[in-house]
Amino acid sequence: MHLGFDRSDYPGDAVMQSLWDNTPLAFAAAYLAPAPSHPNTSWMSAVPTLTGMGWGLAPVFVGQQAPGGPGSHVLTAAQGTVDAQTTESLGQTAGLAPGAVVYLDVEIGGRLTPDHLAYVAAWANSVTADTSYNPGVYCSFSQTAAQITAEVGTIPVWVFHPVDAGPSQIDLATENPPDPANSGFAGALVWQYRMSLSGSVNLNWTDSATPKHLQQVDLDSATCLDPSHPDHTDRKASRRRKRQLEHSGPRHGAH
Structure with missing residues (x-):
């Protein structure tokens, strides 16, 4: 399994290089933005830098959300088609490679309403037919993932199912990412298993004997190095990651 993280604000190039090294x-x-329910654009200019470092990506488009929640709430099939075109435009602006999987963010858990499901299906079908990208979904492990995949077919699924509500201090030297198959949705490719909900999940690591910290993150595990290209065997990236872990010494443990 492979370890990843997500955070609304981009931490900066220096932090990302330190984490990678x-x-x-x-x-x-x-995050592809400005999106209907995510105005923060801080990740957009970072995509070429991150891929240059060697990072895998999990591109996220935070589209229309259920009424009562944050963001925009235009849950129609027509809006799903519009938002697919926005996804295409933002992906190109960010420098996201053609063929990449983009994950539609669905924040509400449980079974979606018919209108919400129609929106998700229209977005996924339009991304497939009309853009240079491929659809995935970020959603709850409980009912939502099964409902969406039953409607649109097999697509990459990133589920959220926190193992605790925080606060958590994560020592990256010893953190072992769990198998997404144990997330509650057996078909999950990625599992967001620690979330900054009522408390804060903070990452801790050491760079040249100096303690480093990154606050307010969600922690993820995946069955692949790069959730944007889950079926692409990138031998160069795999060798780079293997060399990195070997050179880092025993403080990373066995991953």
């Missing part, structure tokens, strides 16, 4: 983290979420 000194921890077992292999991938990070990259």
